[in-house]
Amino acid sequence: MSGGSGTSTDTSVGEITRIDSPPGVPAAVGPYVQATSAGGFVFTTGQIPAAPGTSTGTFEDDVHATLRHLEAVLHAAGSDLDHVVKVNTYLSSPDQLAPYNKVYETYFADRRAARTTVCVGLWGVTLEIDCVAVVRPEGER
Template identity: 35%
Template sequence: MRKIVATTKAPAAIGPYAQANIIDNLVFTSGQIPLNPETGQLVSGGIEAQTKQVFANLSEVLKEAGSSLEDMVKTTCFLTDMNDFATVNEIYAEYFPKGVFPSRSAIEISKLPKGAMIEIEAIALIK
């Protein structure tokens, strides 16, 4: 059975897609960019602030789905500059204090919506 996930605590979709879909005990998120959910605007402060906002948005979508960051099993990170990878890695690791990391791919791309520097999508378990 398929269920669509929607929360006002994360940015609304800016196109024809859902924030996430639940299939059985898995949640598949759409890519989250660093938009402030209250204003719909890109956060300022460079890659550090943008990465933290992406995780805040992912956390809210996963929470609405009955999951959490700890339950992520796979992420795909899109960066507009691979030179930011080390900084993203440092921040990324902070969200997994138990050292149980999801599988991950990281890809440099030329452009993201709204001029974002980072986008992350995830697959997570629902316990």
């Protein structure tokens, strides 16, 4: 697939759709796509608030930015936050958990998904979030 934005479908291994770089989402920094859709599910790449080494302001601003990027990727892949079944969150400090939960709840209050949250060393970003979602049914697109 070329490095441009958009989607690509590989039908040689079933129906697999790759989402490269949706508008408003930082471009991938390596040889990967932002999401892959296969078998009725969307698997996202870890989303970050901005380019590594930069920040959008406060940690809470970073969480909002990251979740907005995740929403954009899901939308481009034919899904949305209502259809998320699993979230993986990577924080860079244990002190981030309470403020993260406060912002996270504004996005997932009525549609809680299974979630794993761990504290890890990240490369120049405050957090990273990836998820698995179900593709929206045809009538909801």
